[in-house]
Amino acid sequence: MKICTPYLVMRNRRIARYRAASKLRKQGKRRGPQISGYVRPGDEIIAPVIINLARPQGVQLVKFLRAVAKTVLVLKTQTRLNFRDTESLHVAGAILLFAELDRIIKLSDLQKPITIIEPRQRRPREVLKQIEIFQLTGDKSDVVPEREDVVFWKTTKGSTQTGDVLGSILECVAERANRDNIKQIELSGIWRGVSEAVANTVDHAYDKPRSDGFAGLEDTKWWMFTQIRNHSFTAAVCDLGCGYRATVNLTIPEVFRAKWAQILTGKNQDVVAVQTAMEYGRSGTHETHRGKGSRDALSVLKKHGTGTLHVLSNTGWVKYEYANGIEVRTESDGIGIDIRGTIIWWTLPLKEE
Amino acid sequence: MITVNIAKDFTRYPSGRLKKNGATSGEGFRELFLEPALSKGEKVLVEFDGTIGYGSSFLDEAFGGLVRKLRIPQSELNENLLLKSSDPSIEEEVRQYIEDAYKSLK
Numbered sequence: 440m441k442i443c444t445p446y447l448v449m450r451n452r453r454i455a456r457y458r459a460a461s462k463l464r465k466q467g468k469r470r471g472p473q474i475s476g477y478v479r480p481g482d483e484i485i486a487p488v489i490i491n492l493a494r495p496q497g498v499q500l501v502k503f504l505r506a507v508a509k510t511v512l513v514l515k516t517q518t519r520l521n522f523r524d525t526e527s528l529h530v531a532g533a534i535l536l537f538a539e540l541d542r543i544i545k546l547s548d549l550q551k552p553i554t555i556i557e558p559r560q561r562r563p564r565e566v567l568k569q570i571e572i573f574q575l576t577g578d579k580s581d582v583v584p585e586r587e588d589v590v591f592w593k594t595t596k597g598s599t600q601t602g603d604v605l606g607s608i609l610e611c612v613a614e615r616a617n618r619d620n621i622k623q624i625e626l627s628g629i630w631r632g633v634s635e636a637v638a639n640t641v642d643h644a645y646d647k648p649r650s651d652g653f654a655g656l657e658d659t660k661w662w663m664f665t666q667i668r669n670h671s672f673t674a675a676v677c678d679l680g681c682g683y684r685a686t687v688n689l690t691i692p693e694v695f696r697a698k699w700a701q702i703l704t705g706k707n708q709d710v711v712a713v714q715t716a717m718e719y720g721r722s723g724t725h726e727t728h729r730g731k732g733s734r735d736a737l738s739v740l741k742k743h744g745t746g747t748l749h750v751l752s753n754t755g756w757v758k759y760e761y762a763n764g765i766e767v768r769t770e771s772d773g774i775g776i777d778i779r780g781t782i783i784w785w786t787l788p789l790k791e792e
Numbered sequence: 793m794i795t796v797n798i799a800k801d802f803t804r805y806p807s808g809r810l811k812k813n814g815a816t817s818g819e820g821f822r823e824l825f826l827e828p829a830l831s832k833g834e835k836v837l838v839e840f841d842g843t844i845g846y847g848s849s850f851l852d853e854a855f856g857g858l859v860r861k862l863r864i865p866q867s868e869l870n871e872n873l874l875l876k877s878s879d880p881s882i883e884e885e886v887r888q889y890i891e892d893a894y895k896s897l898k
Contacts, residue, residue, distance in 0.1 A: 600808025602816045606844045607805075627845030627879075634807035634847040641813045735848050 478502040480510040483556075486522045490532035492751060492782070494775050500532050501776045504539045508651075511543050511552040521556040525563045530666060531751060531782050533570055534677045537594055538662040538780065540575055542679055545656055551577055565589045570664070591615060591667040598660045600638045602630075605663060609633060609674070612665045616672045620789035624672055628742030629785070635735035636676040636783045637661050644680025649779050650753075655680065667789075675784035682753040682781055684712040709755030710771040717750070717757070739785050740766075746787040753777050793835040793874075796825045799842030809849040818853030826858050830872055840877035851882075852889045859893035866894050 510518045565584040645655035666673040740761035748759040760768040808817040
């Protein structure tokens with residue numbers, strides 16, 4: 440009988456891994472971590488194949504980000520994020536990735552807490568470069584973003600409501616969108632939604648610490664992301680604060696209490712909080728003239744006529760859809776995991792129907 | 793009469809409510825341009841064109857805040873505060889914030 444040396448054990452494992460991978464390939468399935476599996480903290484963490492917050496990829500992305508946070512902030516160990524198998528990045532996932540990595544790096548005492556292992560495919564590599572992930576982590580990438588659907592992704596961040604940086608980026612992206620498309624972007628409408636979302640974030644998002652105890656960074660309170668892709672303009676604002684539920688509960692308790700009936704029927708509490716804020720406003724000051732910001736988010740769609748607004752807050756999301764200036768559909772659901780933050784995200788089509 | 797063009801004299805990117813949260817806020821604009829003139833009974837013409845747009849926080853704090861802070865009689869404010877915009881909805885909205893602020897004082 441053949442003696443089972445350590446070399447043979449390793450060899451057999453390698454062959455088994457190869458066979459399992461080729462079997463998956465033949466079935467047309469992707470490699471990468473299990474969709475809802477545990478993501479182990481460690482010196483190398485495998486990133487999801489699809490960076491998105493839709494179910495079920497959202498669960499996987501959030502578990503990945505939690506593993507990164509645990510490794511760097513709790514275990515105080517440097518880690519490499521392996522994006523080798525990552526194939527695509529979507530708006531909500533990309534902005535949450537950008538914001539969380541920025542937060543983790545800023546809170547860490549380590550010299551270089553995170554190193555990025557680049558994706559194999561060129562497109563996600565270009566996207567990571569374009570949204571400045573490599574800049575965040577201090578890594579270098581030789582790839583030069585040149586794809587039409589990548590070069591108009593822009594990210595920015597800030598801690599105040601001062602509009603100069605925010606406004607000039609929006610102007611730049613909108614100018615490009617208006618040059619290439621028949622349907623024009625009404626910048627004043629977008630400005631109302633985006634600037635009020637940022638103002639809301641600065642005013643209320645960090646009133647309370649979020650569920651993991653994080654109470655905000657000194658120099659960054661919001662992250663913004665704009666994109667032109669497939670004849671659509673996208674703008675997203677993200678914060679890593681306590682979410683709508685905490686602030687709405689503080690501000691409009693009567694209305695919120697009345698909504699408990701809905702909650703008891705099984706509706707996601709964060710969804711109820713977002714819908715309440717959209718309906719009645721959101722303000723932490725109890726002053727009657729405050730709290731118009733949430734509703735301004737919808738005015739972007741009214742002004743543009745057609746488009747969608749997604750509001751993701753902690754464990755729930757609400758989607759508002761407009762056509763010809765009127766609301767045609769509202770959808771809502773749970774994300775399946777707490778994203779520990781809020782993302783407000785508009786998509787405006789630039790093609791005439 | 794003093795003429796204030798928000799885009800030229802203050803910022804092209806007005807946003808937010810309070811000064812502590814940003815330099816382009818409604819409170820900042822109010823304290824810099826509206827309060828000094830209106831508290832002395834001077835006329836002020838505010839021109840809204842040329843900016844990227846306006847958020848409701850900025851407009852409410854700048855104009856509604858004026859009423860809440862200075863408590864100028866409504867007739868005097870209507871006479872002394874003149875608004876000019878190519879978008880009539882802006883003027884309408886500002887007037888509404890002023891109206892709401894007077895209601896909240898009662």
